[in-house]
Amino acid sequence: xxxxxxxxxxxxxxxxxxxxxxxxxxxxxxxxxxxxxxxxxxxxxxxxxxxxxxxxxxxxxxxxxxxxxxxxxxxxxxxxxxxxxxxxxxxxxxxxxxxxxxxxxxxxxxxxxxxxxxxxxxxxxxxxxxxxxxxxxxxxxxxxxxxxxxxxxxxxxxxxxxxxxxxxxxxxxxxxxxxxxxxxxxxxxxxxxxxxxxxxxxxxxxxxxxxxxxxxxxxxxxxxxxxxxxxxxxxxxxxxxxxxxxxxxxxxxxxxxxxxxxxxxxxxxxxxxxxxxxxxxxxxxxxxxxxxxxxxxxxxxxxxxxxxxxxxxxxxxxxxxxxxxxxxxxxxxxxxxxxxxxxxxxxxxxxxxxxxxxxxx
Numbered sequence: 001x002x003x004x005x006x007x008x009x010x011x012x013x014x015x016x017x018x019x020x021x022x023x024x025x026x027x028x029x030x031x032x033x034x035x036x037x038x039x040x041x042x043x044x045x046x047x048x049x050x051x052x053x054x055x056x057x058x059x060x061x062x063x064x065x066x067x068x069x070x071x072x073x074x075x076x077x078x079x080x081x082x083x084x085x086x087x088x089x090x091x092x093x094x095x096x097x098x099x100x101x102x103x104x105x106x107x108x109x110x111x112x113x114x115x116x117x118x119x120x121x122x123x124x125x126x127x128x129x130x131x132x133x134x135x136x137x138x139x140x141x142x143x144x145x146x147x148x149x150x151x152x153x154x155x156x157x158x159x160x161x162x163x164x165x166x167x168x169x170x171x172x173x174x175x176x177x178x179x180x181x182x183x184x185x186x187x188x189x190x191x192x193x194x195x196x197x198x199x200x201x202x203x204x205x206x207x208x209x210x211x212x213x214x215x216x217x218x219x220x221x222x223x224x225x226x227x228x229x230x231x232x233x234x235x236x237x238x239x240x241x242x243x244x245x246x247x248x249x250x251x252x253x254x255x256x257x258x259x260x261x262x263x264x265x266x267x268x269x270x271x272x273x274x275x276x277x278x279x280x281x282x283x284x285x286x287x288x289x290x291x292x293x294x295x296x297x298x299x300x301x302x303x304x305x306x307x308x309x310x311x312x313x314x315x316x317x318x319x320x321x322x323x324x325x326x327x328x329x330x331x332x333x334x335x336x337x338x339x340x341x342x343x344x345x346x347x348x349x350x351x352x353x354x355x356x357x358x359x360x361x
Contacts, residue, residue, distance in 0.1 A: 186335045
């Protein structure tokens with residue numbers, strides 16, 4: 001199968017730190033190559049892959065050299081041009097067009113987009129199917145008009161719960177995101193601390209995780225990125241509680257460092273307050289033999305086996321009570337759940353089946 005893989009360009013593949021979509025696309029691409037498929041990856045400069053790589057922009061948007069990224073906007077009197085930082089929209093349009101022009105020549109049997117809504121408008125002009133994985137992008141109601149205008153194109157959901165956000169689309173499969181389980185060594189001997197990992201955003205519930213840890217009398221470790229739009233939330237709801245030995249913030253961690261923190265945690269707290277379309281953190285934690293205490297929202301009930309690999313809860317009070325029951329969870333059961341349901345190999349096999357069915361149709 002000849003596959004054109006259209007990756008996000010926020011970060012290089014694989015991402016060094018944050019970049020969940022990029023990590024999933026990297027895992028998928030490498031898995032498809034191992035299955036013997038001919039994959040052409042369209043990605044940002046600096047990406048590494050065993051597929052055929054087409055670098056569509058010199059740098060990933062989030063890794064653009066600082067002098068250029070912070071260049072002030074202003075008129076250059078010599079050229080008469082308005083100077084300023086690179087425009088991400090321009091590079092993303094060029095990124096998409098490069099892939100689509102190659103697809104127009106008949107180079108691919110299928111094109112797989114991981115780009116939100118931005119590639120959909122090309123779908124009816126291609127001689128091959130354009131399939132899009134949503135990655136939670138239908139969560140934003142403002143995007144619905146373009147999704148609905150192209151509802152007949154094939155879509156893949158990353159959980160069954162994700163479909164509830166926009167059920168009108170033409171879903172051809174649900175394929176769970178997969179990880180390289182070997183990147184997350186399993187540990188059966190745990191320390192006492194609880195862990196929050198992920199974006200420190202209100203809908204992710206880091207403030208609620210702090211309250212759970214306080215009620216349970218446990219130390220809490222927070223690891224993840226603070227996006228610019230959530231800096232005021234971090235200062236108001238997280239920073240005042242930071243205290244060594246009680247609540248500690250490690251910042252965004254490289255994958256290897258995060259895997260170490262997963263391994264020794266007694267549990268990962270996912271106090272999510274929205275319809276989480278998936279939850280890579282929940283899978284990575286279980287691969288490490290670490291149970292998950294998570295709200296009963298979105299895809300988390302599909303990922304966490306209640307009373308077997310963690311606990312599904314509906315309140316801070318229930319989460320604090322669940323901490324006392326962690327001794328009932330077998331770390332090896334957590335590992336088994338990840339190994340049998342959420343591997344990169346299984347994800348690649350599932351997508352290969354999706355491609356084959358679309359080409360046949």
